[in-house]
Amino acid sequence: MPVNTETSALRGRRREQEALDRLMRDVRAGQSRVLVLRGEAGAGKTALLDYLHEQATAGRVIRAAGVEPESEIAYAALQQLCAPLLGHLDRLAEPQRVALATAFGLSAGEPPEALLVGLAVLGLLAEAASEQPLVCxxxxxxxxxxxxxVILTFVARRLDAESVALVFGARSPGDEEILDGLPELRVEGLSDADARELLDLVLPGPVDARVRDRIVAETRGNPLALLELPRGLTPAELAFGFGGRSTTPLVSRVEEGFQRxxxxxxxDTRTLLLTAAVEPVGDVPLLWRAAERLGIGLxxxxxxxAAGLIEIGTRVRFRHPLVRSASRRSAEPTELRAVHRALAEVTDPQQDPDRRAWHRAHAALGPDEEVAAELEQSADRAMARGGRAAAAAFLTRAAELTPDQAKRTGRILSAAEARFAAGALADVSxxxxxxxxxPLDPVQQAGAERLRAKAAFALNAGRAAGPPLLAAARRLEALDPVSAxxxxLAAIGAAVNAGRLGGDDLRRAATAARDVTPGGDPSGLLLAALTAWVLxxxxxxxxxxxRALAAVAVENDLDLAWLSGAVAHEVWDDAAFLTRxxxxxxxxxxSGTLSLLQAALTFRATALIHTGRFADAAELLAEAEALGNVTGASPHPASTVILAAHRGHEEPALELIEALVRYAESDGLGWNLAVAGYSRAVLFNGLGQYPAALEAALEAARYEDLAVVQWALGELVEAAVRAGADSVAAGARDRLAARTSVVDxxxxxxxxALADALTGPAGSVEEHYRTAVEQFGATRLSLQTARARLLYGEWLRREGRRAxxxxxxxxxxQAFTTMGAEGFAERAGRELAATGETVRKRTLGVREELTSQEAQIARLAVAGRTNPEIGAVLFLSPRTVExxxxxxxxKLGISSRRELASALRDR
Structure with missing residues (x-):
């Protein structure tokens, strides 16, 4: 961490100090707070963090900092932060304890997923804060x-009532968009008056007022620039404002000043400073051992x-991170290699093999198999700890140092796999x-083809992915039938996503797949089924x-989860859809599988919409959005649009639908155009705007989009009947019958039955309506049951049977109101009023008294979950759950869990 020797560093920072004081008051009062101090290099962020440290007299402070040479070492900063708290590790639930111990290399185990590590860190902070407020x-x-x-951002978004402050210092502009959305305090330049006073502390003598004004203007009140740029300049040089007007960025000019x-x-001092800059953790004994190797004295x-560039005490601390980078940029390549070599020689290969390997790699002048092998071992250790990005970095450097071409190729392929696993898809190609x-042997060629196909699908699962996937599949047939x-299957999946925008891609992919060697594994069965569906x-x-659905197991076939969920609709199996x-x-x-959870949450939300559990669906979609803020990946928008359509608020729903259309057209995802049309039809059917619903449903049902066409046909029958388009309704009914008649x-x-009731002859209408209500009632599709009752009730009223x-x-x-389907509820209310019944306003219930998160916690508690179990499900600390x-x-007027179930029922 930078040295803060300037007592004037907090000049003009009253606003920032007051914000930090408020943060500490809240934390001492039992609340958790997160804050990002964001500003350009030299703005004084570290000085403010030092101030926060000083103010935390009633709590414990732990600190960590990112260090450029450490940026490729998995969990480097997190381990630095958590090391003082590991005494609380035994208090965590076993899965979390094992995940964190594995991530930190304290024990061997399966590579932990990011969510489990994040939850473990959250629990660790909460346990430490249970003794006294904790400032991180x-x-x-x-x-x-x-x-x-990733982990620290996840924790920041889940802190609530643990008495923990998590405060970041982030450079702006920078690449740390992952922190976007967290509470932020901008650290701007000093006011002109404060900047002038600070400048006067370092000026070598009187300077013309116009020159002082120019210096203040050029530095924009940046404290570090004001303190550092005048150093070493003569009065004559200062007379021209730092030696003349410069277009060089301010940070670069400050670094150039440090370089001077x-x-x-x-x-010898320069070499010692370089050694300290290259050694990332500030280990003083290690620094002196390396200096001795380099022939440098204490x-x-x-x-x-004396120059104020570095401070060597219990740890090595630089005046500012720019000193570290200036030292490294000033060094000749031979000097840098010598320093890395010395550090490698004095680093314990048993205690710190990965840093030793990294130093050896940077000391190597040319190919070196011994060093490459060490890096490969470091990559294995990183993967075992869940550090995929670190493993990729180790493997990439190992490949560069590998003299044997065949081994080099194998390591490059391994690096590509690690990059894919880390989500760095752009690097894979x-x-x-x-x-x-x-030279690639057949197995390696198959692996490369398969990885290229997976990366293409991950980058764009729509039309752009289809042709390269199909080409890769054809090449794989002779190399690896399973991969082929x-x-x-991925090519067909991409074509399904492309839908109407894919032209003939779907038929082309299915035709090619028809002749591939059949397989009895889940992907083979699903491929055969989809091929038959297309052709x-x-x-x-x-x-x-x-048959394919019966073979797909969730825990073993995660890549097939999204496709098998859609297939469940094609066989009208609501139990399979909901259960899966x-x-x-x-x-x-x-399992803490971060890469899977976001998509799983959106799929589950769609299922819950069909069951009428809108509030639960909204909770999952909010969670998926929060995960997107952590991972940088936006959740699939279809579920949010479908939910908005069913809620029935016209303007916001239409805005979301139009956004989905733009997204679909830009990414070649025609399946989403079907979802947009279906959602528009649902919205307008709920609002009673039947001509608009008819137009939207016709567009949605124009193509045989997997699963969506089934939903769209039902909307089309209803809209067409209500809009007086009887022939259109009959055609949609017949299309639906062709799909329902082959399943039971x-x-x-x-x-x-509902489609037949809407379109059938008068003598059989009531029988069909009763059948529809009865059959839907036998499922968990409460939304469809309510809609069948609405249509049946409307028909009964028109028949004059008011009672x-x-x-x-x-x-x-009542069902629509409870769900939150306000458009359909208003439609039902109008019909009910027409029968002569007074429609009562909705009475306040549990959902309006409890927040959505509180309602979910209450349900889990009623189900018998303990606080740690509830926390694991909702990614909260047990203390926050309590x-x-x-x-x-x-809120419920009770005092224990024993009363919770009855209180929820009563209200």
Whole structure:
């Protein structure tokens, strides 16, 4: 961390100090707070963090900082931050304890997923804060290693009532967008008056007022620039404002100033400063051992300390991170290699093998198999700890140092796999291209092709991915039949996503896949089913879909989860759809699979919409959005649009639908155009705007989009009947019958009965309506049950059977109101009023008294979950769960968990 020797560093920072004082008051009062101090280099962020440290007299302070040479070492900053708290490790639940111990290399185990590590760190901070308020300071975020950045951002978004402050120092502008959305305090330049006073402290003598004004203007009140740029300049040079107007960026000019000061030091001092800059953790004994190897004495530090560039005490501390970078940039390559070599020689290979390997790699002048092998071992250790980005960095450097071409190729392929696993998809293609310059055996060629296909699909799962996936699948047929089937499946999946925007891509992919060697594994079965669906039609594919669904296991076939969920609609299997989405979310939470959870949450939200659990769906979508803020990946927007359509607020729903259309068209995802049309039809059917609903449903049902066409046909029948387009309604009914007649499920029978009731002859209408209500009632599709009751009630009212109509409409109105389907609720209310019944306003219930998070905690508590178990499900610390339960008890007027179930039922 930088040295703060200037007592004037907090000049003009009253606003920032008051903000930090408020933060500390809140933390002492039992609340958690997060704050990002954001400003350009030299703005005084570290000085403010030092001030916060000084003010935390009633609590404990732990600190960490990103260091540029450490940015490729997995968990480097996180381990630095958590090391003082590891005495609390035994208090964590076993999965979290094991995950954190594995991530930090304290024990061996399966590579931990980021979510489990994040939850473990959250619990560790909460346990430490249970004894006294805890202040966590993380400086120089721009140089955090990727895993530390992800975990700390996750923790920042989940802190609530633990008495923890998590405060970041982030350079702006920078690449740390992952912190976007967190509470922020901008650290700007000083006011002109404060800047002039600070400048006067370092000016060598009187300076013309106009020159002083120019210096203040050029530095924009940056404290470090004001203190550092005038150093070493003569009055004559200052007379022209730092030697003349410069277009060089301010940070570069400050670094150049440090370089000038470094250049004025004795040679041994420069080398010692370089050694300290390259050694990332500030280990003083290690520094002296390396200096001894370099033939440098202890007295070499004095000139650098006298110049205010470095401070060597219990740890090595630089005046500012720019001193570290200035020292490294000033060094010749031979000097830098010599320093790395010395550090490698004095680093314990047993205690710190990865840093030793990294130093050896930077000391190497040319290919070196011994060093490359060490880096490969470091990559293995990084992967075992879940550090995929670090493993990729180790492997990439190992490949560069590998003299044997075949080994080099293998290491490049491994680096590409690690980059893919780390989410650095843009790097995969270049690495694969490099690998293909060397000799690839058939297995390696198959692996490269498969990885290229996976990366293409991950980068764009729409039309752009289809042709390269198909080409890769064809090449893989002779190399690896299993990989070929999986790649063909991905190609068909991309074509399904492309939908109407994919032209003939879907048929082309299915035709090519038809001749591939069949397989009895889940991907092979699903491929055969989808191929039949494309080439032979829905009826021929149903038995194959059913067989494939039975074979897909959530925990073993995660890549197939999204496709199998859509297939469940094609066979009208609501139980499979609901159960699978629940299982995928559960597995993702339990395993901590961050890459899976976001998609799983959105799939599950869609399922919950069908069951009428809108509030629960909204909670999951909010969680998916929060995860996106951590990972940088936005959740799939379709579920949010479908939910908005069913809620029935016209303007916001239409805005989301139009945004989905733009997204679909820009990324070649025509399946989403079908979702947009379906959602617009739902919205307008709910609002009673049937001509608009008819137009939207016609567009949605124009193509046979997987799963969505099934939803769209139901909307089309209703909209067409209400808009007087009887022939259109009959055609949609017949299309629906072709899909429902080949399966035997309550969902299919209910959907068809409702379509027949809307379009059938008068003598059979009531029988069909009753069948629809009964069949939907046998499923968990509460939304469809309510809509069937609404349509039945409307028909009964038109038949003059007001009493019978009230029963159906009352049940529909109550269901829609409880769900939050306000458009349909208002429609049911109007119909109910037309029967002569007074429609009562909705009474306040649990959902309006408890927040959505409180309601979820209450349900989990009623289900018998302990506080740690609830915290694991919702990614909260047990202490926060306890705090929320106290609030829930107060709102419900109870005092214990034993009363919770009855209180929820009563209200």
């Amino acid at each position: 300071v993380v400086d120089d975020v721009q140089w955090l290693d990727r895993m530390s950045e 000061r470094i250049a004025a030091l004795p040679a 007295d070499a530090a004095a000139p650098a300390e 270049d690495l694969l291209a490099a690998a293909e310059l060397g 089937r999986e790649t063909y 032979q039609g829905h009826a021929a594919a149903v038995p194959l879909f059913t 989405t629940e299982q995928v979310v559960s597995y993702a939470r339990t 499920t309550a969902w299919a029978r209910g959907a068809q 019978d109509a009230r029963d159906q409409l009352r049940a529909a109105h 705090w929320h339960l106290r609030k829930i008890f107060t």
